[in-house]
Amino acid sequence: MQNYSMNDFRKDVLAGVVVGVIAIPLGMAFAIASGVRPEYGIYTTIIAGMLISIFGGSKFQIGGPTGAFVPVLLSIVLMYGYENLLIAGFMAGVFLLLMGILKLGALIKFIPRPVIIGFTSGIAVIIFSGQIANFLGLRGIEQHEDFLSNMKEILVHLNTINPYSLAAAFICLFFILVTPKFLPKVPSALVGLLVSSLAATYLFPGQTATIASSFGNIPNSLPEFQIPEFTWEKIHVLIGPAFTIAVLGAIESLLSAVVADGMTGKKHNSNRELAGQGIANMVTPLFGGIPATGAIARTATNIKNGAVSPVSGVIHSLTVLLVLLILAPYASLIPLASMAPILMVVAWNMSERKEFARILLTKTGDSAVLLITFGLTVFADLTIAVEVGLLLSILLFVKRMSTALKVDQVVPDPIRKKVRPLSLASKPHGCPQVHLFTVEGALFFGAAQLFEQALHKSIQDEPNVLILRMSKVPYIDTTGENMLKNVVKDFQARGVTIFISGVQAQPKDMMKRTGLYDMIGETGFFAHTGEAINAALTQLNKSQCLGCQQYAFRECTALSAPSYKGELL
Structure with missing residues (x-):
């Protein structure tokens, strides 16, 4: 913040407002996809986003809920419930803080590329497939922990397709894809959400499931401070999921910081970034928020709109807070079908399909690591996928080095x-x-x-x-x-x-x-x-x-x- 000027502040305010507007629909969408109420995603965007900007190691990092967490958080909610998710999120914050204090930031960077691409692509498949039911407006869908059961659930209920939901979803998807071509500086996700919500409200009112009809109205205030009920039994049960959240959050945040470095020519402090992520994830659950990490797309948008300091991240959080206080009743009218295309496009963008194909075409041991990690992410469990992927990479490295x-x-x-x-x-x-x-x-x-x-x-x-x-x-x-x-x-x-x-x-x-x-x-x-x-x-x-x-x-x-x-x- 040395030599920070009023002109720099104006740039940060502009970038922060733009990113804040983009973060609102994403925060709600990621929360819904994670099996919790949409306002919890907004709370996370406000609190975690601000703390990550203040305490993190990157000047441009924008924190909040991300797609990478969706499969893990949904699994925890289905197995243990929302209250225990808060405990797992707090414990993940402790792990992240310890990683920063112990200076483990550099070690996270040594995770092999095929493992990262494998589980990132697997997460993208899970997110995309998880939104098919909302896109089609299917009724009577029950969420399961495994991919195959969820696909079976969709096939069984295909006869319940809602044409009005389908129309709202296609309207939103159309504007998400078209807006960047004609209005590149306008958030396409927000345009699609507004237009499709207006269409559903006035052209076919009451014909689609909305946030209000599914989750109740979004309150226009922050929740009260509340400490979750910690017990040794809960800590013992949740230590595995918490560690998974911490490792995934560390990888995601440091990847985002590296992207920011490449775009700006600056250098982030990886250990401070982990410590900042830890503080944010320890505080956010006390206000009902879900785990957060650095968001690559929002961080890139922040930089492209002229951000010069962490002030833009703080402005981004204040923008979301202001919208929550003023426009929360209107957000409750958003159709779930309008949220689905937003997450589907996010999944498509994070799928790393070109890099996936490039590694696959090498026909080396890395190709096998990629496919196994991807398959285990989709069909088994993210934790198992990363562990097996790392183990295979180590064995492959040992074999290569021994023959060298x-x-x-x-x-x-x-x-x-x-x-x-x-x-x-x-x-x-x-x-x-x-x-x-x-x-x-x-x-x-x-x-x-x-x-x-x-x-x-x-x-x-x-x-x-x-x-x-x-x-x-x-x-x-x-x-x-x-x-x-x-x-x-x-x-x-x-x-x-x-x-x-x-x-x-x-x-x-x-x-x-x-x-x-x-x-x-x-x-x-x-x-x-x-x-x-x-x-x-x-x-x-x-x-x-x-x-x-x-x-x-x-x-x-x-x-x-x-x-x-x-x-x-």
Whole structure:
């Protein structure tokens, strides 16, 4: 807020009002889709939106209810009820606050892209399919937790299609699609909602289900402050759903912040963003609100309309509050069929269909992770989908990294400025007394056994000295260190000296911590391979060199001559 001017304030007010107008129908729609009353979505937009702007780590973030939460919140409401949803939301806020305090913001960014696209696309399918009943005006629909049961419910009740609801839905959808082409700065969702609501009210009054007929009138005031009834039993039952809300909220908010960074050239503070999300989600349930997170579309709209600071987010919340106080009775007349196209378009936009197809067409392990995550999101459970997707991604990564490890026996070029694999050398002769190996890749639990097997398979004769070139080993874990220690012990027991050249900082630190460094000895470590070779040549059995025709090193010509009586250099 340094150097904040009146001109900046005017820009923030304009952006905040525009985003606030857009947020009203979305807040109600997401609340209804989540199985709660529409005003709870408005409360969330007002309270969480303001707190996220004040305490968050992004200058442009707009917070509120989002489509990503819909399947999770609906499942919690169906299983535990609205009161327990408030408790789960509060607990999710605590988790998010702890994530920020513990500086876990960077870790969330490491969730693989196929997992994110898989569950995002799955959520989009659930949201879209969940609005078919309202779009068609079906009667007698009972909501279920699983996708297939909900689809069966729609098929069974297809004979109850309401043509008036269908008309209202198509009118709203038409204006949502057409308005951006002729009035790009006008919120298309609001235009569609207003026109279709007016059409339903005056052309066929009383023929469609409305917010008032389904949920009662929307009160034109905020609810009273009330602390939910916390018990250890409820906390124990809801800790899993709460953690799911927290992780999903963290991912969504940080993705939104990254999008904002890309649009503005600014940088957000990921840990502060998580802490701000936590505070917002702890306070909002105390006023009846549902879980909230950063909304990518609304944040982008905020930036496009000229926002320069978090003040625009505060204005956005105040705009929604003002509309609630003045226009709440009119909002109660909105047909549910008019809300359905808004959520369907949101689902279509968040489906990531192009990215989904791109990853699928790679026909790699990532394609399998994508499909499995997507399928589990739709047909099982979002939590299971993310857990399985992450597990598969980890296994896939381990497999790739383990096959990436290379252990090659090498020989120096005649000028000894570089080495080549023994199989590719112009004179593929290695020294019987000095074996030289290049290790390339991370030496971790997934590749440790491969390392040991490759060494023993390549070493046919027992050398005097074994040189390991480890300049291309960036990381070693305790499993890899233990396997290396076994190799060192095995060869040292047979009288073989171990030299290591070019070891990087992390592997050296690990060796020092475990005692392997001392086992090899400080004199066994060299910065360059040439230094290690010079030290190895001093430990040769000179009698074995006489008559040797391998000529692995440039000194070999003199060493193998029968008349040689000098000392090694």
